Amino acid sequence: MENMLETAMGYGMTAYEVALAWIIDPANWVQFALLVGSYLAAVVITRKLNPKLTQLLTPTQGNDSLLAKVRRFVLLFLPLLLPLLAFGLTAIGEQVTRSIFGSGEVIAFGKRVFLFLAVRAFVRDMLTDPMLKALGKTVLVPLAAIYALGFLDPLLLWMETTIIPLGNMSFSLLGLLRFLVVASIMFWLGRWSNDQSTAIIEKQEMRPATRQLAAKAAEIAIFGAAFLVAMNIAGIPLTSLAVLTGALGVGIGFGLQKIASNFVSGVILLLEGQATVGDYVELDGGEAGTIVRMTARAAILETYDGKWIVVPNEDFIVTRVVNYSDSGSANRYDVSFSVSYDTDINRIPDIVGPAVAALDFVLDQPEEPDVELDGFGDSGIDFVVEFWVNGIDDGKNKYRSHVRFAIWNALKDAGIEIPFPQRVVHLKGAAPALPE
Template identity: 80%
Template sequence: MNDLMNTVLGYVMPVYEIALAWIIDPANWVQFALLVVAYVAAVFITRKLNPRLIKALTPAADSQTALSKARRFVLIFMPLVLPLLAFALTAIGEQVTRSVFGAGEVIAFGKRVFLFLAVRAFVRDMLSDPLLKLIGKTVLIPLAAVYALGFLDPVILWLGATTVPLGNMSFSLLGLLRFAVVATIMFWLGRWSNDQSSALIEKQDMPPATRQLAVKAAEIAIFGAAFLVAMNIAGVPLTSLAVLTGALGVGIGFGLQKIASNFVSGVILLLEGQATVGDYVELDGGEAGTIVKMTARAAILETFDGKWIVVPNEDFIVTRVINYSDSGSANRYEVTFSVSYDTDINLIPGIIEPAVSALDFVLDAPHKPDVELDNFGDSGIDFIVEFWVEGIDDGQFKYRSHVRFAVWNALKDAGIEIPFPQRVLHVKGGLPVGAPE
């Protein structure tokens, strides 16, 4: 028991002596006091400054100018004002204590804690993407915590000495972590830049196909540049990606033929404008609907009943597609009807054509409604009324139903009978004896 107590005291006494020396050292008390003063001053300044900054940086709700967007971007960084201001004030205090007492370990620790709080606020309040937030929580915050505790240098040495072999290439754990940190920041900035560029391109006066191609090109350029910058900063040699690029090319050549074909077909569609968002198309297989979205791989059609059909881009190139051009084009439709044989058919065009022309969706150009004699049917005389509308009859009788109502009402008002199927039976040899007449 005595030996155990002596061993414990051998460990405790040095710690006790260090703690006692630290407590009775006036320089440490001054550093702690400056640390508290710096934090209190940062809180006071932030409470006074933040409302004024928010008021000055908040643009009008309907303003979409470049300056307004820049001001909204700056507002995103408001959660960092308090910890960064405390960090700056603490750094000034550290310079004072080191010049006066020649020591500043306590206030330097507080400065690192404030930087840790800034990193935590960045991950918690500024990162909205789930993947970026996960990287921030698993990489950025632990690194900031290690730095705050003062163990960053030995941890960096250990991470740099630990390598992960990957075929002919090898990466250190430090390089992987550096890449994750840089990629988190670069791709967050890339996402914001992509949103801004997409909104700017959408406002330009250009064909929809060209606009979508410009959006996709800007997205590829922004994230491609972010990836290259992240690889360069992380210290990953780009020449080492040659093997990966070659393997990817082989994979596309053998296993990803359809994906590559659909991607190229999508680019062709965007360039030529054969089909774009807003067009009503009918495919060779019978699928029909309005194109509501075009991606790098497929187009999404929305049918009249709200169903979505995913159609590979290749189908628009290699098969027959009927494009009704729903975006601002006139289309002709027809409705059939019949009248009885007792009707003066010469009166029909003068009755039906004005009734159909009175409908607000029927156009006078390129042609006014036209009534044509179609056939002499079994029960009546068949007519067709042709009319032009702006858009597509993409629903079940979207326009035809209104036209049929107009035809019915016009014929009823004119006293013209709409026939129904009738049959006349001739019995050879007369009726059987005793049969009722």
Template identity: 60%
Template sequence: MNGQGDFAATLTGWAHQAGEIALGWLSSPAAWSQFGLLAVAYLVARLAAAQFTPIVTRLLDPAAKAGPFANARRFALRFVPLMLPLIAYGLTALGEEVTRATFGSGEVIAFGKRVFIFLAARILVREVLTDSFLRLLGKYVLIPVAALYVLGVLDDITQRLDETVIALGNIRFSVLALIRGVIAGAVLFWLGSWSNRQSASYIKAQDELRPATRELAVKAVEVMIFGAAFLLLLSIMGIDLTAVAVLGGALGVGIGLGLQQIAANFVSGIILLIEGQTTVGDYVELDGGERGTIVKMTARACILETFDGRWIVVPNDHFITTRVVNYSDQGSANRYEAPFSVSYDTDINRVPEIIETAVAALPFVLQDLDGPDCELRGFGESSVDFAVEYWVAGIDDGKNKYASQVNFAIWNALKAAGIEMPYPHRVIEVKGGSLG
């Protein structure tokens, strides 16, 4: 209750002080002259902004040009609406020097300067900022702070918050430091997220780097950005880093005892990125039966996309501790085979040439790796078994369907050559009677 009473008394004192200042201004010729200078400064600033805004807009507008310089011009163009309050602020600053030299006071015009700063803050939030987070921060932090600054109570409130101390064990910090830390943390981590997206886009656009190297660079930059943001936040809040070192030691013990699997996956992810044996875009198969194309590699796991569109999350340590079959290896060729059979009445010496010619005519079959190879595999109960081996630059999946086209080619070639593909025959022998 005492705290509430003190705060109410403080507000009452501020209101009484503001009333006395207002009455003093109304009865002072120097104050009225300063009000006149403020009005003149606003009108001149309005006319100057109307004249210079079209000129500045034409100079900064990059039209349809691309590139970093054009993007910088577009960014600067967004600040054109601030021209009016900034010009007015500059004119009032000049007028303040004149009034202080002439009348020995300039409180009214100093108040006007703060008003123009408040107007600039409002325009910045409403017309300049486009990011939703920054607009929210400006609406609930920047504009209220600017309003307190206009009223001249910002320093008193800041001092009051700085004197209120919160203690958490050996760590002590003021309410002002807490508020400053929350605001600074939000800004720093938003800036870190934005910087991480920009750097990731730039790194992934470097085609001369291996995909694994690009992923490793992206992760390294991400760790550095957010690590620097965290340390800077601790410094802003005034937290002793020795206490953080103790906390880090305890966290290390916790990782060693309870988070071994997470740490193993993190280290395994770094190893995978450094070695580059498996990377984004590879089609892999693990001992556990998981198979698919790697579409994303995170610090904890790899994301596999199957041919039917499902995503499988595989922990990184599975790629280190188990056998992994990589069918892609950055686009290398893969060999497949298609088995088929012919009847025993066939001249089997003709079959290899017929099938190899038919399969070699397919546009996706590679010729520079021995070409198609038709082999005799064995003699079955009712057929002679063959298989044709062929190489393709890709994976036989639901998108490519190499095997289906090869089987069509085998069927059509055998039919065109008059070769029969047999079906099972059974001979039934009846003893001691007849079927009639």
């Protein structure tokens, strides 16, 4: 017990002597005073500059010019003004104390703290993307805190010497962390670049299939380049991936045949433009609907009742596909109707044709509405009217329904009877006597 007490007293005396030496050292007091003064000066300067910079950098409402976008972007950095200004003033003070006293540990610690505050403000106030904000909170802020405490160099040395084996490859813990950080940033840059390139491509005058192909090619090129840059920055040699790429090739050759086939079929569809987003198609298997999306593996069809059908791209290549709206071409429909045998059928084309042509969705090219005699039915004389429209007759466009309304009204106005089914019954023999 006495030995423990003596040891504790020894540690206490050592701490007391260190604290006393620090207190009576004028260099430490000067550093502390410069540190406080730098912070107070930064606060005063920031309060003066913030309103003026905000007014200068805020563009007028509704201004979307390039200069306005640059000003809005620079305005985002205002939360960093205070800690960075304090960091800069403290760095000047550190140079002064080192030149006069030959030491500057106290003010150097304060400078690192200001840098930590700048990093924390950057992550908290400037980063809006969820992935980058999570990366900043889990990696950037802890590293800045460790740097402020002065433990960053020993930590990096330990991570550099800690090796993680992975099959024929091995990575240091620092290299793995560097790869994760760089890969996350490059993935974010790739996603941002892909969004920008897609927006630019969508504004170009080209066929929808060509636009989709260009967007897919840009996406593959951007993320491929991002992957290679991330591997290079992280210090991972591409030759170390030879085994992985070989296994991937074997997997594609055996287990991923359908995926590879659908991917190639999707590229062919985009190149040929035989079917693209917005077309109404019908396949041999009975699938029918409007193409609402085309991916690398399949096309998604939306039916009249809102259901989505996922059709592999290969089916568009190896089976017969009927495209009702390729390149916005017109489609022809027909509607059948009947009139009674008492009707002067020579009047029917002049009555029904103009009534159908008057509908706003009926085209006069490539042909005007055509009324044809279709046959002599059991109950009446059968006619059919053929007409052309842009689009297809689906749940949104009730073309045939509107045409039937027009035919009914035109025949009623002309006093022509639309027959209902009739049957003639012949009775053989004497008629049965009716009961009294």
